[in-house]
Amino acid sequence: MVGVLSYRAIFSITIAVLGAFLVGMSPGTSISGEIVKITTEKRVYTNPEPIYLLLTLAGLEAGYPVDIAVSLELPDGTSAFLGEGAEFSPNNPFFVVRSWPFSALRITSGTWPIRIPQDIHLAPGLYTVRADLFDSATEVLIDRSEAQFTIVDAPYLDRVEPQRGITGTVVVLAGEGFGEDEDLVKVFIGGREATIMELTDTSIRTWVPYGATTGTIKVLVDGVASNELQFQVGPYIKELSSTTLSPGSTLTIQGFNFDPDKNKNIVSFNGIRGTVTQASETKLSVLVPDGNTGPLTVTANDMTSTPIEVTITPVVESIDPPSGEAGDVVTISGRNFSPVATDNYVVFNAGSSDAFAAVVVEASTNQLIVKVPEAETGDVKVYTNGEEAQGDISFTYPPEVDSVDPQVVVAGDTI
Structure with a gap:
């Protein structure tokens, strides 16, 4: 298993071949990964990170002759097989081991280096590794197991939580290859650069910046851009035509991320809904209802803006x-x-x-x-x-009498 300088890429496979055999099990009972099982340590690997696999064998009677083939399907659909030299190559024979008497074997520590020759380039994409177990006498497939992993160039965005929010919402980005130098890392949400609150090689904590619109999230590390993930930004009120409002008047709301369908925007005046007469992604026209002084909010796409205080003129x-x-x-x-x-x-x-x-x-x-x-x-x-x-x-108050002159009168007198 000595490395060869002509091989430019290496990944490692950890072998734990277990001898916990179930004596008397008949081969060919199922093809479900119950006898042979291959798994990956991670779902996503970042170039040039080494890739680790775990292979387990169990469940056949000791000494039963089997053939084992381990293959790697590349993103372009071609396959390379694991050969005796511990390397994957399209030129290797199909079976890595022939007529192996199934027996107790256990490797408890260390790694088995799998060399990749120069004719295989681990380009970014989806890979499938398969382990096939055959009956040596009949070459009938006894069992199969497969696992998939993705190779990406750094940086790589795996997911964002939550996947939607309004200005100021804290979001966490999970992925690979971000590094830990904040001077080299930039995050863009909906076209606006976001402030990084916390940074590790696999996680970024940030918040939705002012002016961000529904679109994508991406990460730049030293100028190298990651893949992009979709992110929906909720409504934001930038400006009102007035904060003192009369019932029946028209209010103009300037902002971001409103729904262009006027019927899908809910404008609430302290809990009382106004009538939206015109709508675009950046402006709403609303008839002011009879309502109470208090917070005004806009709800669109099931997200509600930060409230702004308005005064409704009394009547x-x-x-x-x-x-x-x-x-x-x-x-x-x-x-x-x-x-x-x-x-x-x-x-x-x-x-x-x-x-x-x-x-x-x-x-x-x-x-x-x-x-x-x-x-x-x-x-x-x-x-x-x-x-x-x-x-x-x-x-109206009743009239007041200040004085009477003369104070003594008889019927018919004028006072």
């Missing part, structure tokens, strides 16, 4: 009763009030020098219970979170 519709005295309790009805009483500010005789603030006793999104202050007849204004409510309402 007043009526005051009941519309007249009364100081100390009375009235109900102001409308929309988009805050359910937190202290977030609502009510002013009687608004706009005059004699304006007075009222005490809000109770509040809901569509009603305010208010105690009438000492004021005069005039307009009533409502402010919710600092925003003046749309609509006009007023309150």
Whole structure:
């Protein structure tokens, strides 16, 4: 098993030939890898990493004559066979061992070097290694086992978890050949370079960068690009035409990764859905619903954007009763009030020098219970979170008598 300088590629095969035989088993009972079994240590190997295989034999009566063939199918479909010189070559005979009396044999340590001659190049691609066991007398196939492995040039991306996310989502890339020098490694997600948080030769931890769009993920190591994996990026709100909104008005949302089908975008105003009238991947037009001040989000492709706070302008519709005295309790009805009483500010005789603030006793999104202050007849204004409510309402106080002159009168006198 001495190495030869003319061979430019080597991989190793660890042999553990086990003598745990089941005496009396008849050959040819199944072709399922129960007698011969070949496996790979890994699923993906990076050039020029050595490849390790494990071959086990068990289950035949000791001394039973068998032929063994081990072959390697290359990505182009051609095959090379393992020969007596411990090398794979298309020129080797089909059987690596003929008429071997099946017997107890165990190699407990070390490796068996399998040499690859110059006429075989381990190019990137899918390889299949097979072990076939034949009856020496009849050359009938007794059992077969095969395993597949992939050879790649570094770097190689195997998978990304999760496979989708919004801006800021942390993702982990698993693969081979990334190295451990962050100065040499770059990660691109959806066309934008991502920040590397952690790096090992087989793993990269990063997050979806601003401006990334649905597309691919790839890794560059010292300028050499990996294969690419698909990655879906969720919606991102870049800008709103306004953050103070009136019900029924149109809001324009600028951003990334919206669905061009307007019906597949859900725009939520603090839990209340608005109507999307136009859509592209970077812009949405939405009719503002009656809603409450709070977070606005966009959901597309089952992913929801980071929320942005918006204010929905309140609307007043009526005051009941519309007249009364100081100390009375009235109900102001409308929309988009805050359910937190202290977030609502009510002013009687608004706009005059004699304006007075009222005490809000109770509040809901569509009603305010208010105690009438000492004021005069005039307009009533409502402010919710600092925003003046749309609509006009007023309150009438009874007339006040300051003096009577003369103070003594009879019927028919004028006072």
